[in-house]
Amino acid sequence: MRQTVNVTINGRLYQEEAEPRLLLPHFLREVVGLTGTHIGCVIGECGACTILLDGKLVKSCLLFAVQVNGREITTIEGLATDGSLHPVQEAFVERYGFQCGYCTPGMVLATYSLLSENPDPSEEEIRRALAGNLCMCTGYIQIIESVKEAAKRLRQL
Numbered sequence: 001m002r003q004t005v006n007v008t009i010n011g012r013l014y015q016e017e018a019e020p021r022l023l024l025p026h027f028l029r030e031v032v033g034l035t036g037t038h039i040g041c042v043i044g045e046c047g048a049c050t051i052l053l054d055g056k057l058v059k060s061c062l063l064f065a066v067q068v069n070g071r072e073i074t075t076i077e078g079l080a081t082d083g084s085l086h087p088v089q090e091a092f093v094e095r096y097g098f099q100c101g102y103c104t105p106g107m108v109l110a111t112y113s114l115l116s117e118n119p120d121p122s123e124e125e126i127r128r129a130l131a132g133n134l135c136m137c138t139g140y141i142q143i144i145e146s147v148k149e150a151a152k153r154l155r156q157l
């Protein structure tokens with residue numbers, strides 16, 4: 001039986017219906033219409049489905065939609081403001097931190113989360129923070145460079 005899910009996503013309150021077994025990334029993409037959250041392995045390994053839930057980084061494929069009732073989510077669509085990319089997004093563009101872009105929403109949100117807690121991470125800390133996000137394309141070098149650039153940009157704000 002469908003249940004009502006009241007959830008705030010990117011600052012907007014949604015009230016939607018969901019089957020109890022509907023996974024959160026499917027809810028975000030197919031019910032709410034926010035397709036920036038990608039779906040990969042669906043077993044918590046790849047990080048393509050990464051979001052922020054109540055400010056904490058989580059892999060949304062490990063949650064059912066009904067579990068976020070009453071909670072607050074930020075997806076990749078929530079980072080840009082007034083049509084301008086977030087500094088983390090700008091850094092990924094400038095430093096070529098993506099190729100196909102499939103992993104990119106998760107990488108950007110993982111970076112955003114890292115830099116919120118640690119504005120000047122070492123390369124080791126960056127690698128550790130992104131360990132749960134896999135990229136099939138870039139070899140990670142450009143992603144690490146993007147994170148360093150993002151940190152620099154945010155420190156200058």
Ligand code: FES
Pocket residue numbers: 038039040041042043044045046047048049050059060061062
């Ligand atoms: S789809 Fe969620 S971790 Fe891979």
Ligand code: FES
Pocket residue numbers: 097098099100101102103104134135136137138
């Ligand atoms: S850019 Fe293609 S998976 Fe990372």
